Amino acid sequence: MTSAVVIIYYILFAYSFIYCMYFAITGLFGFKNYHKSMFGRHKPKHKFGIIIASRNEEQVIGALIKSLQKQRYPEKLFEIFVVPNNCTDNTEQAARDTGATIINCTVPVKQKGDALEDTFKKLVKRDDLDAFIIFDADNLVHPDFLARMNDALCEGVEVAQCFRDAKNMGDNWLTGSYTLFYFIQNFFFNRARMNFSGSAAINGTGFMVKKEIVKDGFHTVTLTEDSEFTGQCALKGIQVAFVEDAITYDEHPRSFWASWKQRKRWTSGTLSCLKVYGRKLLKNFLKTGNIACFDMYMMYSAPIVVVLGFFLAIALIIFNLVGVELFDFFSYLYASGLVFFIVFYFINVAMNIFVVKYNRKSPKNILSGIIFFSLFIATWIPINIICMIKKTDSWEQIKHDRSDVDLDKLVN
Numbered sequence: 001m002t003s004a005v006v007i008i009y010y011i012l013f014a015y016s017f018i019y020c021m022y023f024a025i026t027g028l029f030g031f032k033n034y035h036k037s038m039f040g041r042h043k044p045k046h047k048f049g050i051i052i053a054s055r056n057e058e059q060v061i062g063a064l065i066k067s068l069q070k071q072r073y074p075e076k077l078f079e080i081f082v083v084p085n086n087c088t089d090n091t092e093q094a095a096r097d098t099g100a101t102i103i104n105c106t107v108p109v110k111q112k113g114d115a116l117e118d119t120f121k122k123l124v125k126r127d128d129l130d131a132f133i134i135f136d137a138d139n140l141v142h143p144d145f146l147a148r149m150n151d152a153l154c155e156g157v158e159v160a161q162c163f164r165d166a167k168n169m170g171d172n173w174l175t176g177s178y179t180l181f182y183f184i185q186n187f188f189f190n191r192a193r194m195n196f197s198g199s200a201a202i203n204g205t206g207f208m209v210k211k212e213i214v215k216d217g218f219h220t221v222t223l224t225e226d227s228e229f230t231g232q233c234a235l236k237g238i239q240v241a242f243v244e245d246a247i248t249y250d251e252h253p254r255s256f257w258a259s260w261k262q263r264k265r266w267t268s269g270t271l272s273c274l275k276v277y278g279r280k281l282l283k284n285f286l287k288t289g290n291i292a293c294f295d296m297y298m299m300y301s302a303p304i305v306v307v308l309g310f311f312l313a314i315a316l317i318i319f320n321l322v323g324v325e326l327f328d329f330f331s332y333l334y335a336s337g338l339v340f341f342i343v344f345y346f347i348n349v350a351m352n353i354f355v356v357k358y359n360r361k362s363p364k365n366i367l368s369g370i371i372f373f374s375l376f377i378a379t380w381i382p383i384n385i386i387c388m389i390k391k392t393d394s395w396e397q398i399k400h401d402r403s404d405v406d407l408d409k410l411v412n
Contacts, residue, residue, distance in 0.1 A: 006324065009315055012308060019305050022298065027188035032195040037245055042154035046130040048078040048146060048208075049123050052100070053115040057137035058089040059401045060251065064139050065098040067407050073146035079129075082137075083119050085109040091137075111395045113225030117218045124215045132214070135248065136205040138400035140167050140407045142247035149208050152243045158213055159233055160241040161190060162206030165359070167249035167405045169366050174259055176369015177376035178252035183355040190242035199234060199292035200242035201299065202226040205250060213238065221276065223395055224269025231277045231300070234292035235284055249410050251402045256379075261396050263383050267303050268391035274300035303384040310381050348374050 050068060054061055061082065068080055082095035085105045092102055107118045116134065123129060131153055135141065145162065152160050163186055169179040182203070190200035204226045220228045233240055253259040278300055285293040319326060352370045356363050363370060 006319075006326070009312065009319075009326075013312055016305055016309050016312060019298065019301070023188070026196070026198075027192050029192035029195040030187045030189075032192075038194055038241075039148070039151040039155055039157075039243065039245075042151050044074050044077055044147065044150055046077065046150050046153045047128055048149070049126070049129045049132045050078055050080045051083060051116065051119055051123075051132055051134050052081065052095075052137055053083045053085065053112050053119070053134070054091050054095070054137040055084070055086050055397055056089045056091060057400060058091045058094045060403050061091055061137040062094050062098050063403050063405070063407075064135060064137055064141065065095065065100050067140045067143075068135075069099070070143055070407075071141070071146045072143045073150070077150075078146055081119065081123070083115050085115050111220075111223055111225065113218070113220035113222075113228070116225065117220070120214045120218045124211055129211055131208055131210045133208045134205065136250070138251035138402070139205055140249040140405065140410065141206075142249075142411060145206075145246045145248065148243050148246035152208070152241055152246075153210065157208075157241040157243075158210040158238055159202070160208040160243045160246075161200045161202050162208075162246040162248050163242075163244050164203060164206060165247050165249045165410070166252055167410060168251055168254070168402050169361075169369065171252075171254050173368035173372040174256060174376065175252040175254055176366040177373045178250075178259075178369075179366060180352050180355065180369050180373050181376070182250075183359055184351070186242070186244070187355050187358060191244060193292075193295070194242045196291075197239075198295060199230070199238075199240045201295075202230045202233075202240055206246065206248035207240075208243075222269045222272040223265050223392065224273060227270060227296075227299070228273050228277070231273055231281060231296045234290065234296045235277070235280060237288075237290060239292070249405075249407070251400050251405075253398055258398050260379075260383065261392075262398055263380060264387055264392045265395065267380075267384055267387040268393070270300055271303055271387060271391060274304075303387065306381060307384050307388060310385075345374055 052061065052064065065080055071078065080100040081103050082092070082100040083103045083105060084092040084095070086109060096102060103119055103122060105115055105118050107114060109115045120132070123132065133149060149160060164182040166175065166179040166182070168175050170176065185201070185203065193200050207226065218229070222228045230240055253262060278297055281293040281297040284290060285297065349370060352373055353363050356366055356370070
């Protein structure tokens with residue numbers, strides 16, 4: 001009986017280890033062409049339709065629109081569309097006051113994807129628009145954002161993800177941890193994929209899609225339309241480019257409860273994507289060798305692997321208590337107790353400091369995030385377990401109210 005349990009443990013351990021090593025090894029490609037722009041500079045050419053789907057964002061939407069109006073890109077080559085839905089405040093009027101065009105949804109909106117699908121159907125009929133860029137209402141946008149997306153379009157890109165920075169990274173340990181989460185994803189996933197001809201991941205805001213890609217619709221069924229659309233692109237063989245020089249500044253949740261709700265939605269959406277697309281992605285990868293399909297399958301599997309790793313750690317504790325001897329290197333490390341966790345923690349801190357300095361930020365401005373980032377990741381374990389038992393099936397608003405952030409200070 002004991003030997004059978006140990007065999008099962010090693011099978012599951014091997015799967016988890018290979019999973020982690022895959023991302024560790026592919027992440028090293030982020031260091032290739034260090035600090036080198038991936039796209040050349042081109043003259044303004046393409047016209048963008050900027051879409052902002054918003055729900056009760058009266059306090060912040062004006063600041064976003066004003067930052068877009070300060071773009072170093074010809075005004076005639078972009079138009080701002082605000083799509084208010086399920087609002088109980090003055091979001092629509094606040095958007096009108098700053099000069100945006102209002103598009104009212106003509107379908108029930110249960111999730112952001114519904115609003116985007118309805119909006120795309122209306123705007124793809126416009127002959128003068130070449131591509132769409134989607135922002136969240138709480139964003140601020142770097143003055144060169146549209147110019148850099150134009151560069152990508154001029155070089156044949158059809159779908160692109162921007163660089164997600166933060167406008168409130170120093171508020172507390174949570175906002176700092178969110179900032180680090182995206183910095184790590186930007187460097188070790190998105191940038192790395194660009195360096196070996198893979199595909200970046202769309203993560204919510206600041207992504208661009210060429211009009212032809214959505215002319216036949218934008219149909220998503222999960223709570224994570226961004227991740228789902230990335231999987232759809234992979235299945236169609238469409239590369240998602242990472243435009244590192246196109247920067248948007250995001251407002252991250254400051255309360256743990258708001259973060260908890262948001263990450264439950266992310267996890268539930270990810271598990272739904274695995275259920276809907278997992279088999280198709282694996283089949284496509286095995287048939288075509290498209291690494292983007294394998295990447296998305298692995299990303300959709302993340303909640304399961306995190307929970308598996310947690311229970312493997314519990315199994316190690318039980319094995320140590322009952323005297324079951326294991327012979328792999330990691331079991332010996334784990335048996336060393338506190339030393340293992342201290343070493344692992346400081347490796348994590350070193351990585352956090354690296355991505356902060358790579359992005360030309362001061363570690364002191366995000367110190368609490370650097371210190372408590374491991375706790376932030378650990379809190380995802382119960383979230384994943386809960387969502388595997390009962391998924392979140394509705395979108396809940398995350399309050400945004402940081403309208404006092406100076407864009408010039410963020411840029412400089």
